[in-house]
Amino acid sequence: MNIVVSNVKGGVGKTTTAVYVAASAVERGLEPVLLIDADRQASSAEWLDARPIEGVELEEAPSERTVARAMERHQGLAVVDTPPGDERITRAAVERADAVVIPTRAGGVEYSRVVATLELVPSKVPCGIVVCAARLGTNDLSQTVAWWESEQVPIWGIVPERVAIASGPEARLSREGVEAYSAVLRRALRNRPR
Ligand SMILES: Nc1ncnc2c1ncn2[C@@H]1O[C@H](COP(=O)(O)OP(=O)(O)O)[C@@H](O)[C@H]1O
Ligand SMILES: [Mg+2]
Numbered sequence: 001m002n003i004v005v006s007n008v009k010g011g012v013g014k015t016t017t018a019v020y021v022a023a024s025a026v027e028r029g030l031e032p033v034l035l036i037d038a039d040r041q042a043s044s045a046e047w048l049d050a051r052p053i054e055g056v057e058l059e060e061a062p063s064e065r066t067v068a069r070a071m072e073r074h075q076g077l078a079v080v081d082t083p084p085g086d087e088r089i090t091r092a093a094v095e096r097a098d099a100v101v102i103p104t105r106a107g108g109v110e111y112s113r114v115v116a117t118l119e120l121v122p123s124k125v126p127c128g129i130v131v132c133a134a135r136l137g138t139n140d141l142s143q144t145v146a147w148w149e150s151e152q153v154p155i156w157g158i159v160p161e162r163v164a165i166a167s168g169p170e171a172r173l174s175r176e177g178v179e180a181y182s183a184v185l186r187r188a189l190r191n192r193p194r
Contacts, residue, residue, distance in 0.1 A: 002071045002078050004189045006120075009113040011086030013103035013132030015043040016165060018081035022056045022099065023173055028073035028185065030077045031055030037066040038093055039083035050169040059154035064092040071096045091120050099188040100127035101156060106134055108145040117154070118153065128156030134159050136160055157184035 005018040018035060025033045031151070033056050037044040040062040048058045061070040067089060071078060074153035082090050094100050100121050104110045121127050128134065129148055134141050141158070148155055157180060159165065 001098045001101050002080060003073060004080040004093045004099060005101045005103065006082045006094055006117055007008055007102050007104060007113060008084060008088050008116050012105055015081050017101060017103045017130055018044055018079050020177050021185050022079045023053050024178055024182040024185045027178065031058055032076060034059060034074050034078040036061050036067060036070045036078050036080040038062055038089050039081055044081040047169040061137055064088050068092050068096060081136035084118045094121045095125055097125050100125055101130055101184060101188060102127060105132045106131055106140040111147065128154040128187055130157040132158060132159050133157045133161040156187035
C-alpha cells in the first residue's frame with residue numbers, strides 16, 4: 001500500500017506528516033515501513049539520517065521515474081513525501097497512491113492550494129486533509145473545518161501547533177504528535193487494498 005503525502009504548496013507540514021505517519025505505522029505493527037522521499041530537498045531523508053526510526057526504511061526517489069519505481073516495487077506499506085511546486089513528480093506519486101493525505105494550514109489563503117492538489121488526484125483515490133500546526137479553539141480553525149465539510153472533503157486529522165513537533169529531527173518524536181498522526185493513519189488505512 002502507498003500513502004502519498006502531498007500539497008503543491010511548501011511549508012505546510014508534508015515532511016512532518018510523512019515522518020510521523022511512518023512512525024505511527026511502525027507502532028501499529030506494520031513494519032517494515034518504507035519512507036519514500038520524492039523531494040530533491042531531501043528533508044525526510046535528512047530527518048531519518050539525523051534520527052533513525054526503528055522499523056522505518058528510507059528510499060530517496062526525487063524524480064518521476066524513481067518515485068514510480070519505488071512505489072511499485074515494495075511489498076508492504078510505503079509513505080511518500082512529495083515536493084512542493086513539482087506537478088510532474090506529484091502526479092506520478094498520486095496516480096499510484098492508495099490514499100492521499102493533504103497537509104494544510106488553517107486559513108482561507110490555503111484553500112486554493114489544496115484544491116490544486118486535489119485536482120491532481122485521480123477521482124478513485126481516497127484522500128483527506130490534515131490541518132497541521134492548528135491553533136485549537138480559534139475561528140480560523142473552525143472556519144477551515146466548516147469549509148472542507150461544505151466541500152465534502154474529509155478531514156483525517158487536526159494536529160495541534162506544538163514546539164515538540166516543530167523541532168523535527170532535533171528532538172525525539174513527540175508522543176502527542178505520534179498519537180495525532182495515528183488517527184490520520186487509521187483513516188488512510190480504511191482504504192487499504194485487499
Ligand atoms: N504540528 C506542528 N506544530 C508546530 N510546527 C509544525 C507542526 N507541523 C509542522 N510544523 C512546522 O512547519 C514547518 C513546515 O513543515 P514541513 O513538514 O517541513 O512542511 P513541508 O514539507 O510541507 O515543507 C516546519 O518548520 C515544521 O516544523
Ligand atoms: Mg518537505
